Amino acid sequence: MLPKTSYNENELIVYLSGEIDHHNARSIREYTDALIQEKKPARLLLNFSAVNFMDSSGIGLIMGRYRMMQLYGGSIRVVSIPPTLRRIMELSGLGCLNVLERSKYSDENIE
Amino acid sequence: MKILNEMSLSFDSRSANEGFARSAAAAFLAQLDPTVGELNEIRTAVSEAVTNCVVHAYRDEIGKIFIKVQIAQGNIVIIRIRDKGCGIEDIDRAMEPLYTTAPDQERSGLGFSVMQSFTDSVKVRSSVGHGTTVTLTKHLSLRLSNG
Known part of the structure; x- marks a missing residue:
């Protein structure tokens, strides 16, 4: 259940999958934080495309990584x-x- | 309110059961032919309530969590999540968005906000030292295919 990751040119991508709740947020957090500490990327991308469920534990997960970055x-x-x-x-x-990231259905501004 | 169908279950307050609890509630309610969105809202709200029991009600122990799901006339769903844990001293404060007693565990303090946003009503009864009951009510859309 640990996410797949890729690292390239200072960008760390974490591909989350399955269900993110209080039970499994912990291992995702620990795994991701170890990688952030090791790579110290300039940019972290959390890819949610394969996540089919998330409760407020997912919010905590994003907020925590936001603070860390x-x-x-x-x-x-x-x-x-x-x-x-x-x-x-x-x-x-x-x-x-x-x-x-903005919804695909609204106007997308690419920076 | 006339209750047409009901199920109940109890399980240990282990975090591994959070997924089981929301899936069981959703599986029972599948007979109402809810939309994907409605089912997802119910799963999320149940997950928040059960997580509260695991993280807060039984913070230093493993206790029992009781869930009762009822289907009432008019496509109304009533879900009660009950624990016999430590209880909530100040319910209004506990329900404030972003209020959490467990920031170290990266709890966002949004559990009750999510429950309120994803159901029609959230009622909390609690007694310190005796436990808490959260009652979620949600009116599902009537779909023509139900006949």
Whole structure:
């Protein structure tokens, strides 16, 4: 259940999958944090395309990595968000931190 | 409110059971032919309530969590999640968005906000030292295929 990852040119991509709840957020967190500490990437991408369920534990997971990347002076982006997860992510206020990739259905600004 | 069908179950407050609990509730409610969105909302709300029992109610022990799911006339779903744990001293505060007593575990403090947002009503009864009951009510859409 540990996520697949890739690292390239200072960008660490973590491909999350399955269900993210309180039970399995812990191992994902520990695994991801070890990698962040090792690589100290400038940019962290959390890819949610294969996540089919998430409760507020997923919010905690994103917020924690957000803080960690800030500590290292890096940035974080949550990408490929399935439509079913968008509501809980936006409810959390994560949208205000500008870490969520925009919906494919709205106008996309590519920076 | 006339109850048409009901199921109940109890299980240990181990985090491994969080997935079981939300899946069991969703499986029982499949007979109402809910939309994918409704089922996902119910799974999420149940997951939040059960996680509260695991993380807060039984913080230093393993106790029993009791779930009762009822289907009432008019496609109304009532889900009760009950524990015999430590209870909540200040329910209003516990329900405040972003309030958490477990920031070290990266709890976001959004459990009750998610329950409120994903169901029609959330009622909490609690007694310190005796336990907590969370009652979630949700009205599902009536789909024509139900006949």
